[in-house]
Amino acid sequence: MAGGKQDILHSIFYPRSVAVIGVTESPDRVGYCLLESLIHAGFQGRIYPVHPRLKTLQGLPVYRSLEEVPGPVDLAVIGVNQVATVDAVEQCGKMGVKGVVCVAGGYREMGDEGLALEDRLIATARKYNIEIVGPNTLGLINTDAGLNTTFYPLRLPRGRVSFVCQSGGVGLTIIHKAVDEGLGINKWVGVGNRSTLEMSDYLHYLAADDGTAVIGVFVEGTDNARRLVQVAGEVARQKPVVFYKVGRSGAVDFAAQTHTGSMAGSYAMYRQILGQFGLPVVDSALEMVAACKALALALAPRPRGNRVGVVTHTAGPSIVLLDEVSLRGGVFPGFQPETLEEIKAVLGENPAVVVKNPLDAAGQAMQAHPFGRLVDAVIADPGVDLLVAIYCPHLHWRCPTAELLAARQKSNKPLLALYIASQEAVKEERELLQSRGIPVYTTPEEAAWGVAALLHYASRQGGEVQ
Incomplete structure (x- = not known):
């Protein structure tokens, strides 16, 4: 990207000052x-x-126009x-403002008249070397800069x-699902x-x-x-990029065009092109967050290959996980003789169980200590x-959180936890595990999506995929 555009983008994400044009006294505006x-x-x-008649608002002085602002403005948010x-x-x-966020809609997504207005907007921006976030946007967020x-x-x-x-x-x-999952966000832009x-x-x-280690992209059409x-393929050589592409049915083209002025385009074409560049594609906001969560928390060190081990005391979720991961290229090998011992x-x-992978130890693994010993054995395979x-998790059984932390510390392999419970019930356990690089999921599908993302990126980066 040209240096000028990158510099302006940096001032947009990290402004020293922001003007808000079009403030009002009404909280519903x-x-x-x-x-x-x-x-x-x-x-x-x-x-x-900035407002022509207001004097103060939300504890701040209001300026009648941009000319009356007493200092330089890095970013203007226009409402x-x-x-x-x-x-x-x-x-x-x-x-001299170089970065603007234009919230208003009513441009090319509205037809010829709106397109002509957007052309005027673009011409104005180019005249002054301004970069526009939007228009017709929710805006942007940078938690690094508050x-x-x-x-x-x-x-x-x-x-x-x-x-x-x-x-x-x-x-x-995506934002709210990420918050529910305990996944921190660095930047977000509409x-x-x-x-x-x-x-x-x-x-x-x-x-x-x-500040960014993983990038998620939701695209309607371009x-x-x-x-x-x-x-995206070039960027993915430096850090993971995950795509969520809408448009599996042809019915979305008109809806997308009247939303952001772009046709959704052929979903199959996008999948094909994304595949050519080795980029993973997810099919929902839930899968997007699950994948990004695994990549952000558990990628270091990355898996050496696509061989997955599972330890559980309840077979059903492990079967769902096996099914989902197998469809995405993962394999579940038999254990080595020393592991069996x-x-x-x-x-x-x-x-009283069949010793295989996934390892369902049933009642013998309901207690945290034996569960942890089995985890140690399998992760060392x-x-x-x-x-x-x-x-x-159970009212009378301690979760094996301490055992998982110990196993992760001893091993150089990624470890993911699937705690079958409500988000609230395992919130403290999740915070502790995720702070140490163990992503926690509460459904087998989401855990499988996290596993698949790790395996995909490992294979892209030259892992020893079997």
Whole structure:
């Protein structure tokens, strides 16, 4: 990416000062919420609300125009209608503002008249070398900078996963699911109509961003699918990139076009191109978060191959996991003789279970200590590259959290935990495990999606996939 565009993107994500144009006194209006979001997120830079008649708002002085703002502005967040937005961008250009977030819709997604208005918006931006997030966007978030330019006041846990989304609603779905999963977010951007900044521009920026370790992309459609995927493939050589592409049915084309002005395009074509560049594709927001969670928490060290070991005391979830992972290229090898001896040392010479992989030890593994010994045996097996521990928490049984932490510390292999419970019931266990690099899931499908993401990235990076 050209240095100028990258510099402007950096000032957009890390502004020293933000002007909010179009603030209002009414909490049910977007302008009020844009200002509230900045304050609520804890932005430490200068905030300049702009309105021609208001004097103060939410504890801050309000300026009648951008010209009256007492200092330089790195980023302007514009919350007025689509026609006034064009005028506001012109004013930003005259005042030397290089980055703007244009929230308003009503542009090319509305037909010829809207397209002509968006052309005016783009011409104005180019005249002053301005980069536009949007228009028709929810905005962007950077937890590293305490920055939230959306009109949804959120305070998100900081992490190392960033998302580029072609939909505010789907983006919020991903955000809230990530929060529920205890997954911290670094940056999030709703690209909207992509007037001057394409998704590939954001990917280039995030590739060089120290705060971002994993990137998730939700795409409806673009004018140049191959370019987007080519850039994503280049970025994926540095850090994982996961795609969620909508459009499996032909019914979405018109809906997508009237949403962000882009046709959804052939889903099969996207899958084919993404496959050519070795990029994983997920089919839901849940799968997106599950994959990014595994990649963010459990990729170091990455698995050496695609051989998965499972320890459980309940067979059903392990069968679901086996089915899902097998469809995505994982294998479940038999255990080595020395591993079988270790297992028998725990279960006895004539256990009341079939000793195989997945290892269902039934009642003999309901207690944390024997469960942990089995985990130690299986994760040490030279034929296992990654282990999944499946446990059902109980009122009277301690979860094997301490045992899993000890196993992870001793091993150089990824370990994932599947605790069959509600999110709330295992919240403390999850926080502890995830802080030490063990992602915790509560359904076998989500655990399988996490495993598949790790195996996919290991194979892309030259792991010894069998």
